Amino acid sequence: MHELLEGSQAVARAVGLCHPDVVCAYPISPQTHIVEALSGMVRTGKLVNCDYINVESEFAAMSVAIGASAAGGRVYTATASQGLLYMAEAVYNASGLGLPIVMTVANRTIGAPINIWNDQSDSLSQRDSGWLQLFAIDNQEAVDLHIIAYRLAEEISIPIMVCMDGFVLTHATDVVDMPTQEQVDAFLPSFTPRESLDIDNPRSIGMMAGPDIFTETKYLSHRAMLGAIDRLEEVSGEFEAIFGRRTGRPVRVLGAANGSDSVPGRHGQIAVIAMGSVLGTLQAIQPVLRASGVDIHLIGLGAFRPFPSRALAAAIGQASRVVVFDRAIQVGIGGVLSGAVRRAMKGSPAPLHSVAAGLGGRPITEDSLAAIVRQAHAGDLSDLTFMDLRDDVIEKVS
Amino acid sequence: MFQIVIHGRGGQGVVTASEMLARAGFAGGFQVQAIPSFGSERTGAPVVGYTRFSESKIFTREPILTPDAVIVLDPTLLRAMNPFHGLASGGWAAVNTRESPNEVRRISPDAPPTPGHLATLPADDIVREYLGRPIPSAALLGAFAALTGKITLQSVADAVTHLFKGKVASGNIASAEVAYKWVEDHRGQEDVGAPNGIAHVDADRPTEAELPHALIGSPEVSNA
Amino acid sequence: MVKVNVPFMQTGTLVVGNRLLDETDRSVQAWQGRPSCLTHGHRACQGCAEALAARWVLDTAMEVTDGKLMVANATGCLEVFSTLYPESAWKVPWIHSLFANSASVATGIAAVLRARGRTDTRVIAQGGDGGTADIGLACLSGMFERNDDVLYVCYDNQGYMNTGAQRSSATPPATRTATTPAVGRDPGAPFGQGKSVPRIAMAHDIPYVATASVADLRDLEAKVRTAMSHRGARYLHVLVTCPLGWGTKSADSIKMARLAVRCGLFPVFEAEYGEVTASTPIRDRVPVEEYLRPQRRFAHLFGPNGDEIALGRIRHMAERNIRQYNLCPEGSRS
Numbered sequence: 001m002h003e004l005l006e007g008s009q010a011v012a013r014a015v016g017l018c019h020p021d022v023v024c025a026y027p028i029s030p031q032t033h034i035v036e037a038l039s040g041m042v043r044t045g046k047l048v049n050c051d052y053i054n055v056e057s058e059f060a061a062m063s064v065a066i067g068a069s070a071a072g073g074r075v076y077t078a079t080a081s082q083g084l085l086y087m088a089e090a091v092y093n094a095s096g097l098g099l100p101i102v103m104t105v106a107n108r109t110i111g112a113p114i115n116i117w118n119d120q121s122d123s124l125s126q127r128d129s130g131w132l133q134l135f136a137i138d139n140q141e142a143v144d145l146h147i148i149a150y151r152l153a154e155e156i157s158i159p160i161m162v163c164m165d166g167f168v169l170t171h172a173t174d175v176v177d178m179p180t181q182e183q184v185d186a187f188l189p190s191f192t193p194r195e196s197l198d199i200d201n202p203r204s205i206g207m208m209a210g211p212d213i214f215t216e217t218k219y220l221s222h223r224a225m226l227g228a229i230d231r232l233e234e235v236s237g238e239f240e241a242i243f244g245r246r247t248g249r250p251v252r253v254l255g256a257a258n259g260s261d262s263v264p265g266r267h268g269q270i271a272v273i274a275m276g277s278v279l280g281t282l283q284a285i286q287p288v289l290r291a292s293g294v295d296i297h298l299i300g301l302g303a304f305r306p307f308p309s310r311a312l313a314a315a316i317g318q319a320s321r322v323v324v325f326d327r328a329i330q331v332g333i334g335g336v337l338s339g340a341v342r343r344a345m346k347g348s349p350a351p352l353h354s355v356a357a358g359l360g361g362r363p364i365t366e367d368s369l370a371a372i373v374r375q376a377h378a379g380d381l382s383d384l385t386f387m388d389l390r391d392d393v394i395e396k397v398s
Numbered sequence: 399m400f401q402i403v404i405h406g407r408g409g410q411g412v413v414t415a416s417e418m419l420a421r422a423g424f425a426g427g428f429q430v431q432a433i434p435s436f437g438s439e440r441t442g443a444p445v446v447g448y449t450r451f452s453e454s455k456i457f458t459r460e461p462i463l464t465p466d467a468v469i470v471l472d473p474t475l476l477r478a479m480n481p482f483h484g485l486a487s488g489g490w491a492a493v494n495t496r497e498s499p500n501e502v503r504r505i506s507p508d509a510p511p512t513p514g515h516l517a518t519l520p521a522d523d524i525v526r527e528y529l530g531r532p533i534p535s536a537a538l539l540g541a542f543a544a545l546t547g548k549i550t551l552q553s554v555a556d557a558v559t560h561l562f563k564g565k566v567a568s569g570n571i572a573s574a575e576v577a578y579k580w581v582e583d584h585r586g587q588e589d590v591g592a593p594n595g596i597a598h599v600d601a602d603r604p605t606e607a608e609l610p611h612a613l614i615g616s617p618e619v620s621n622a
Numbered sequence: 623m624v625k626v627n628v629p630f631m632q633t634g635t636l637v638v639g640n641r642l643l644d645e646t647d648r649s650v651q652a653w654q655g656r657p658s659c660l661t662h663g664h665r666a667c668q669g670c671a672e673a674l675a676a677r678w679v680l681d682t683a684m685e686v687t688d689g690k691l692m693v694a695n696a697t698g699c700l701e702v703f704s705t706l707y708p709e710s711a712w713k714v715p716w717i718h719s720l721f722a723n724s725a726s727v728a729t730g731i732a733a734v735l736r737a738r739g740r741t742d743t744r745v746i747a748q749g750g751d752g753g754t755a756d757i758g759l760a761c762l763s764g765m766f767e768r769n770d771d772v773l774y775v776c777y778d779n780q781g782y783m784n785t786g787a788q789r790s791s792a793t794p795p796a797t798r799t800a801t802t803p804a805v806g807r808d809p810g811a812p813f814g815q816g817k818s819v820p821r822i823a824m825a826h827d828i829p830y831v832a833t834a835s836v837a838d839l840r841d842l843e844a845k846v847r848t849a850m851s852h853r854g855a856r857y858l859h860v861l862v863t864c865p866l867g868w869g870t871k872s873a874d875s876i877k878m879a880r881l882a883v884r885c886g887l888f889p890v891f892e893a894e895y896g897e898v899t900a901s902t903p904i905r906d907r908v909p910v911e912e913y914l915r916p917q918r919r920f921a922h923l924f925g926p927n928g929d930e931i932a933l934g935r936i937r938h939m940a941e942r943n944i945r946q947y948n949l950c951p952e953g954s955r956s
Contacts, residue, residue, distance in 0.1 A: 056764035063723030067730025
C-alpha cells in the first residue's frame with residue numbers, strides 16, 4: 001500500500017515486518033527516529049516476541065547483537081558516524097563470526113570537526129570489515145533493502161549494512177509502497193542459523209585461529225563475499241517476483257533511453273557513477289542535460305560490498321568519460337568510490353574524474369551537479385574536484 | 399513541480415508543518431516529498447522545511463532553492479532574515495504576522511508583489527485561542543490552502559488528524575479553519591492591515607499534558 | 623548463605639572428604655555426572671587457578687540448570703588456553719567475541735532466550751580482571767543496570783597475565799608488574815589507585831554480588847548456587863592465583879589464595895541488592911607478610927632493601943577490609 005511516511009518510520013516498519021527477536025541500539029543522529037519507532041512498536045505490542053534493549057554504547061549494541069545472533073536470534077541495530085566507529089571492533093567481529101546481523105547505517109560524516117550531516121564517510125570507513133554494504137537511492141529502496149538484507153545475510157552468513165543517507169532520506173517524508181506481512185513472509189523464511197549456541201549440541205564459537213589456519217579463513221570470507229554478488233542479483237529477482245519491483249541490483253543504469261537498467265554505455269556518453277540519494281538528483285537533471293546535448297549514462301551502485309566490478313565495467317561499456325560523485329574521501333588519495341571504480345575499469349581508456357560532493361551535508365544542488373557534468377563534457381574537469389569548494393575560505397588559510 | 403519552503407523557529411512545528419503539507423498534497427493526488435533542513439536545532443533557532451508537490455515521480459533531493467511558495471511561521475523572522483529569498487516570480491507567501499501585506503513588502507522587498515499572492519494573518523492569536531500556545535503550523539496550512547488552492551481545507555484537517563488526537567487535533571483543525579476563512583475574507587484587501595488580534599473564542603483548549611511533548615519524538619531536536 | 627568451613631584436620635587441609643558426607647552435601651566434583659565443562663587437554667599453565675575456578679563455577683551451574691547453560695567468554699588467558707583451533711576444551715555452548723564485551727554478548731544471548739520463552743536456559747559471562755575492571759567495565763555496568771539475567775564471573779588474577787603480567791586496575795598496590803616495575807622511589811603499582819568491582823557491582827543494586835577464592839571451592843560452589851537461584855544481573859568475583867604472574871610455585875596456588883583471604887587482603891562476602899548480607903570470618907588470621915613474601919611480585923618489599931612503609935600501608939589495607947566487612951568478629955579465632 002502506498003503511504004506517506006518518514007524514511008525512518010518506513011524502515012522501522014520494514015524491520016518490524018521481518019520479526020526480529022532482538023533490537024538493540026544506542027541513539028545517535030540521524031539514526032534515532034528508526035530506533036525510537038522500533039522501541040515504540042515493542043512497547044505497544046505491535047512487535048511481539050521481540051526484546052528492545054537500551055544499551056550503553058554502540059560497542060555494546062553490536063556486542064549484544066553478536067550474542068543474540070549467535071544464540072540463533074534475528075537481530076537488528078542501527079547507527080551512524082562516530083557510533084559506527086565506536087563499534088568498529090565488534091563490527092569486524094560480527095562478520096568474522098559469520099553472524100547475519102542487519103544494521104542500518106544512517107550515513108553521516110565523521111568528525112572532527114563534529115558535524116551531524118550526511119555523507120558516506122562512516123560506512124565506507126568500514127569497507128574492509130567483511131560486511132555487505134547496500135545503498136538506498138530513496139526510501140522505497142531503504143525499506144526493500146532491509147527485507148532483502150535479512151534474506152541474503154541469513155542465507156550466506158554475512159552481516160549486512162543497509163546504508164541510507166542521513167537526514168536526506170531518514171528524515172524525508174516520501175511516498176512508500178509498504179510491503180505487506182504476507183509478502184515478507186513469502187520472501188523471508190524464518191532464520192535457521194548455520195550454527196548457534198545450542199544446549200543440545202554444544203559448540204565453541206569464536207576460537208583462536210593460529211597462523212596455520214587464519215589465511216584460509218580470510219580466503220573463505222573473500223570467496224563468500226564474491227559469491228554474494230551473484231546471489232544478491234538473484235535475490236533481487238526473487239524479490240521482484242513477490243513485491244513487483246526490482247530492488248537490490250548491485251549495479252543498475254538509471255533513466256536509460258530504452259528503459260533498460262543494464263544497457264552498457266556508448267561512445268560519446270559520460271558515465272556518471274554514484275551511490276545513495278544523490279542518484280535521485282542526478283536523475284532529475286538527466287533529461288535537461290540530454291536535451292542540451294550532454295548524454296549522461298547514469299549508473300547507480302546498489303552495493304559497495306560486495307563490489308560488483310564486472311557488472312560495473314559492463315555498465316560503463318564504451319562511455320567516453322567517467323565521472324564519479326564521491327560522498328567520502330580518502331584524505332591524501334581521493335574519493336573512496338572512485339578508487340574502487342578505477343580498479344573495476346582496469347584497461348579502460350576512458351578518463352575518470354572524481355568529484356567529492358556533499359561532504360558533511362553540503363547541499364548537493366542540481367545546478368552544481370549539472371555544471372560538473374558539463375565541465376566533464378567539455379573536457380575541462382580535473383581528476384579530483386571538490387564540488388562547490390569555497391575559495392574564499394581556502395584563500396584565507398593559504 | 400510546486401515547491402514550498404516553510405520558515406519557522408525550533409519548537410513551532412516546522413518539520414511537522416512540512417510533513418502535514420506533504421500529506422495534504424498527497425491526499426490531493428500529488429506525488430510529494432518533505433525534507434526538513436536539519437541541524438542541531440534548538441528551540442527558537444531558525445528552521446526550514448521543504449515540501450514538493452509534483453504530477454510525476456520526484457527524483458531530486460536538493461534543498462528547495464527557488465520556491466513557488468513560502469510559509470513563514472514566525473513573525474520575527476521577517477526582520478531577522480529574508481524568508482522570501484529565491485521566491486519564483488508569481489510566487490505565493492503566507493505569513494504569520496499582525497502586519498499588513500504591504501508592511502511585509504516594505505520590510506522584506508522579496509515578498510510576493512503580485513496582488514492576491516501574499517496573505518498575512520495573526521496566526522499566533524488565532525492558535526492561542528484554540529491551543530493555548532503559539533504553535534501556528536496548522537493555521538498557516540489553512541491559510542496556504544485558501545491562498546493557493548493547491549490543497550483543500552479538508553486535507554489539512556485530515557493531515558492534522560493523522561498526527562494528533564483529541565483537543566490538540568480539534569484545536570489545530572479549528573485554527574486552520576479560522577485561518578482559511580481569514581484569508582478568504584481578506585482576499586483582495588491586501589492594503590488593509592491585519593488588525594491586532596482576533597475576536598476571542600470560547601474554545602476547549604488542551605491541557606499541558608495533552609500537548610505534544612517538546613522533546614520526545616520531536617524531529618527538530620537532534621543530538622549530535 | 624555463607625558456607626563456613628568445617629575443619630577436617632586429619633587430611634591436613636580444609637578439603638572436606640566427600641565420602642564422609644551425606645550425598646546432598648557433596649561437592650559438584652564428587653558428582654559422577656559432573657560435566658567437566660572445562661575438560662582436560664587445555665593449555666593453561668601448571669597450577670592455573672583460573673582453570674580450576676572456571677571448571678567449578680560452570681560445573682556447578684550446569685548441575686543447577688540441568689545442563690541448560692550458555693557461556694560468553696572475554697578475551698584473555700581462559701579463552702586463549704582453552705580454544706586454540708581446532709581444539710576446544712569446552713563442553714558447554716560457548717562463545718568468545720571480544721575482550722571488552724562478554725557482558726553484552728551474554729545480554730544478547732539472554733535476550734533471545736527471553737524473546738523465545740526459553741528462560742530455563744541460563745547465561746554466564748566470564749572474563750579476567752582486565753576484561754572486567756578495565757576494558758569491559760562499561761558493558762558490565764550496562765548489563766548490571768538493565769538487570770539482564772546474566773551471571774558475570776570475574777576470575778581475578780590481579781593483572782594482564784595473558785600478555786605478560788602488566789598492571790590492571792585490579793592489581794594491588796606495590797605489586798611489581800611489567801608496566802609497574804619495582805624500580806624508582808615508589809616501586810611497583812601505585813597506592814591510592816585501583817578499584818573494587820564487587821562494590822561497583824553493589825552500587826547497581828543488583829540482586830546478588832559475591833566474592834570467593836579458589837582456596838575454598840565449596841564456598842565458591844555455594845555462591846554459584848545462590849547466584850543461580852536469583853534472576854537478573856549477578857556478579858561473582860573470584861580470586862585466582864596466577865603462578866606465572868605472581869611468581870609463586872605451581873603447587874602453591876590454593877595455598878596462596880588461602881593466605882590472601884586469611885591475611886585480610888581479599889575479603890570474602892556476599893551482598894544482595896546493594897547491601898552486604900554476609901562475610902566469611904577469617905580463621906587463623908595471618909600477617910600480610912606471610913601472603914606477600916612467597917610471591918616474587920612482592921619480593922622488593924622484603925630483604926635488606928625492603929620497603930617497610932609499603933608493607934605498613936598494605937597492613938593498613940588488610941585492617942580496613944577486616945573492619946569494613948567484619949572479617950574478625952568478636953569471639954572468632956584469629
